[in-house]
Amino acid sequence: MSMLAVRDVSYSYGAKRALDHVSFDLPAGRFCALLGPNGAGKSTLFSLMTRLLVTRQGTISVAGHDLARNPRAALARIGVVFQQQTLDLDMTVLQNLRYFAALQGLSGAAAQRSIDGALERLDMRERAGEKARALNGGHRRRMEIARALIHDPKVLMLDEPTVGLDTGSRKAITAHVHDLAETGLLVFWATHLVDEIRDHDDVVVLHQGRVLRHDTAAAIAGDQALIDAFIQMTARGEPA
Amino acid sequence: MMRWLVALRAIVLREAMRFINQRSRFVAALVRPLVWLVVFAAGFRAALGLSIIPPYQTYITYEVYIVPGLCGMIQLFNGMQSSLSLVYDREMGSMRLLLTSPLPRWWLLFSKLLAGVAVSILQVYVFLAIAAAFGISMPWSGYLYVFPALVISGLMLGALGLLISSTIRQLENFAGVMNFVIFPMFFMSTALYPLWRMAESSVLLRDICAVNPFTHAVELIRFALYGSVNGMALLWVVLAFLVFMIGSLIGYDPSRGMARKGRGPGS
Numbered sequence: 163m164s165m166l167a168v169r170d171v172s173y174s175y176g177a178k179r180a181l182d183h184v185s186f187d188l189p190a191g192r193f194c195a196l197l198g199p200n201g202a203g204k205s206t207l208f209s210l211m212t213r214l215l216v217t218r219q220g221t222i223s224v225a226g227h228d229l230a231r232n233p234r235a236a237l238a239r240i241g242v243v244f245q246q247q248t249l250d251l252d253m254t255v256l257q258n259l260r261y262f263a264a265l266q267g268l269s270g271a272a273a274q275r276s277i278d279g280a281l282e283r284l285d286m287r288e289r290a291g292e293k294a295r296a297l298n299g300g301h302r303r304r305m306e307i308a309r310a311l312i313h314d315p316k317v318l319m320l321d322e323p324t325v326g327l328d329t330g331s332r333k334a335i336t337a338h339v340h341d342l343a344e345t346g347l348l349v350f351w352a353t354h355l356v357d358e359i360r361d362h363d364d365v366v367v368l369h370q371g372r373v374l375r376h377d378t379a380a381a382i383a384g385d386q387a388l389i390d391a392f393i394q395m396t397a398r399g400e401p402a
Numbered sequence: 403m404m405r406w407l408v409a410l411r412a413i414v415l416r417e418a419m420r421f422i423n424q425r426s427r428f429v430a431a432l433v434r435p436l437v438w439l440v441v442f443a444a445g446f447r448a449a450l451g452l453s454i455i456p457p458y459q460t461y462i463t464y465e466v467y468i469v470p471g472l473c474g475m476i477q478l479f480n481g482m483q484s485s486l487s488l489v490y491d492r493e494m495g496s497m498r499l500l501l502t503s504p505l506p507r508w509w510l511l512f513s514k515l516l517a518g519v520a521v522s523i524l525q526v527y528v529f530l531a532i533a534a535a536f537g538i539s540m541p542w543s544g545y546l547y548v549f550p551a552l553v554i555s556g557l558m559l560g561a562l563g564l565l566i567s568s569t570i571r572q573l574e575n576f577a578g579v580m581n582f583v584i585f586p587m588f589f590m591s592t593a594l595y596p597l598w599r600m601a602e603s604s605v606l607l608r609d610i611c612a613v614n615p616f617t618h619a620v621e622l623i624r625f626a627l628y629g630s631v632n633g634m635a636l637l638w639v640v641l642a643f644l645v646f647m648i649g650s651l652i653g654y655d656p657s658r659g660m661a662r663k664g665r666g667p668g669s
Binding site: 212213214215216233234235237238240242244245246247248249250252253257260261262264265266267268269 | 502
């Protein structure tokens with residue numbers, strides 16, 4: 163069954179077409195990169211998939227739930243990490259996690275179990291009482307990822323999550339999220355950085371609002387490096 | 403239903419905690435009405451004679467007259483302040499967190515609104531306590547009756563803030579709104595002078611004051627402080643609340659408002 167299905171989605175800001183008949187299907191347990199240069203429409207697609215925007219053209223469904231017709235069921239199955247950081251820096255790590263769990267409607271023992279699990283994954287149990295402000299950029303991001311998993315979603319969406327991080331943190335987070343995909347989660351990772359993608363990952367290449375190609379990274383790269391294939395493709399504006 | 407209440411509680415607690423942590427905001431919120439009460443009212447007392455008008459049954463000093471108006475002012479500022487924090491939240495991304503929660507959006511926004519109201523009521527009671535310490539006190543039952551009035555007026559003013567926040571894209575625009583919303587609303591109301599006083603100088607001004615929802619919020623609070631209900635004011639405030647709330651729900655509807663305006667998200 164496809165875990166995330168985007169069918170024929172188009173979106174315009176006034177006269178400007180941001181997305182043009184975008185379609186793709188993704189199964190569970192994959193790491194899929196949404197690869198595109200700045201301005202390709204990644205953030206628009208991301209906003210549509212998290213229902214910050216709504217379009218009448220096309221459908222998006224998550225684990226079989228249509229986002230337009232049954233938004234709450236669909237949203238409950240999505241974990242989101244936005245490009246901007248969304249931690250409350252004046253609250254402690256624990257308070258941030260509790261607040262999010264409550265927004266998902268989790269309380270009591272169930273919430274506590276999920277939060278404990280998140281702290282465990284973060285290896286931050288002893289820092290739970292610290293203000294989020296005290297964490298460095300990499301830790302904050304990891305915390306947002308752990309937080310996005312509190313309600314046990316089926317799909318984890320991340321919008322350029324490594325922006326502004328140093329190389330070490332970037333590598334660690336990319337590896338961490340790849341590991342998550344191996345546990346059966348579908349990871350959908352928007353980026354313009356090719357080095358975050360591994361050979362066996364799925365890649366959807368988005369350019370000027372259109373899907374140029376959807377395949378594994380290895381197949382798209384062919385006999386050259388992925389970066390070269392990507393540059394050629396976006397320069398010509400058509401699949402390699 | 404349980405899940406809804408869990409989210410409501412968390413949103414209210416977060417707002418209250420943020421407020422308590424920002425001590426300067428707490429102090430500023432209290433100093434503003436106190437300055438009006440202690441300085442402005444003392445100066446104005448001699449200049450402005452007040453006749454006996456309901457709900458008062460005897461001659462009152464000017465300080466006594468403006469207390470309900472200042473309660474309203476606290477809530478007005480608070481409503482605008484929480485809308486400022488909404489604009490800020492949206493720029494910082496935490497509003498996105500709220501809006502992608504799998505609970506109905508109207509409930510999330512309403513929770514946010516109630517959180518602001520709770521904070522404003524806290525401030526009003528501290529203000530009333532300080533006023534009482536200065537010798538400006540109400541009948542004791544008034545302190546009880548005013549609570550529901552404050553909830554309703556707070557919701558109305560908060561919904562106005564919410565509506566404004568849904569139409570503003572950036573923080574910079576907000577200062578203008580403060581000038582164009584807070585000051586006219588406050589000065590063209592019965593907060594500082596009764597309607598009949600206003601009519602003496604300009605009938606038009608009186609008419610504007612009479613339709614200003616803030617006037618009715620102040621009157622609702624004023625009557626409640628003396629243990630009675632001003633039905634007309636109640637009706638106006640509830641109507642205004644509904645209009646502002648529906649307006650903000652449209653503003654935050656993903657298919658209509660918000661990100662659709664202008665150029666939308668980053669790329």
